[in-house]
Amino acid sequence: MSETAPDRFGLPGTPIFDGETSRRGLRMNKLFMSLRTAENRERFLADEAAYCQGFRLTPEQQQAVLDRDWQAMIDLGGSIFYVYKLAMMDGRSMQYLGGVFTGMGEEDFLAAMRAGGRRDG
């Protein structure tokens, strides 16, 4: 079975966080939510792989977390609101993530937002 997100509406570049995606991502999303406390962030940073195993992530999910592969985290069931907890811990902004997801890079993404946002092509 494929672990990538189904294309529910066939809307290009638009991941839909649906029940099936949430089921696949549950353990990983719980890990992200746990990073709200300083104590858990310390434990995570001390041994990221062990922390992932503690939450029973799949090997692919664990690799995505360790590599900070943001797109893979979304593909493997991450909710952007949960994934963002890890990004915040790393000092990354939502504009940084936007730069990653679009391939534009943070600076160009931010400039596009300030120019009124991106439009459908």
Place this chain on the structure above:
Amino acid sequence: MAEVIWGLATSHVPSIGAAMDRGKTEDPNWKALFDGYAPARAWLAEHRPDVAIVVYNDHANGIDLDFVPTFGLGTAEQYEVADEGFGRRPVPDVIGHPELALHLVESLVDEEFDLTVFQELHVDHGFTVPLSVWTPDPGDAWPCPVIPLLVNVIQYPQPTAARCYALGQALGRAIRSFPGDLTVGVLGTGGMSHQLAGARAGFINPEFDARWMSAIETDPASLAALSREELIRQAGAEGIELIMWLVMRGALDDEIVKVHSDYFVPASNTAAGIALFDNRAGRSG
């Protein structure tokens, strides 16, 4: 009976709260947004209700994905402000209104809206940013007790726009059937167009937002008819949270008078909108 005196629709982007908390409201990237709030804030300061209801969604702070209630209502005496990861916002905890909240639950369940009841809840930016949009300097306490009404907008299937509008209409009836004399303000939060993940991240649709802003006042039924797919296509994967404005709108009269509205891009990756409606000005006699 209790009476809805106004409805306020506003985005609840966390960076709006952060800009206020860090004193950046005069920053060139933010000033126009906050200037756009000023007329609504001035009017609201003159029209303080006895209770407010905030329609919002949680973002991995108060609840996790173990439970995904489609609709929920808080009946607690107090709601703590959530620590979202780097300390809680420097704003007051929220005083609830259990008496009205329990009446709303009973009345809504009688109308077959089977809400989840929250007796303990930490409220996140989805809840506190709209309160800050209303009241920038609350001091030790928000202007009145507040009741949270939660809507699942982050995991598909979200409730339909039509169901949100119908819930709002039932909420209006529930408020009016409360045996005590209370004035109530209702806040619908979230939106406007935005998408956070995927190659379409950063998507903004000002034409759709303008249509929404106008129809929320004069033709909400046309918005309630939009499908989830259409909302995601037009407003972006996260812009679908605009359905929470329809809960607020449903609780108001058919005839309302717009006090103020404004639109600003970008608040973080989002188109930010505000719309304030007087629910009493349209009534004659």
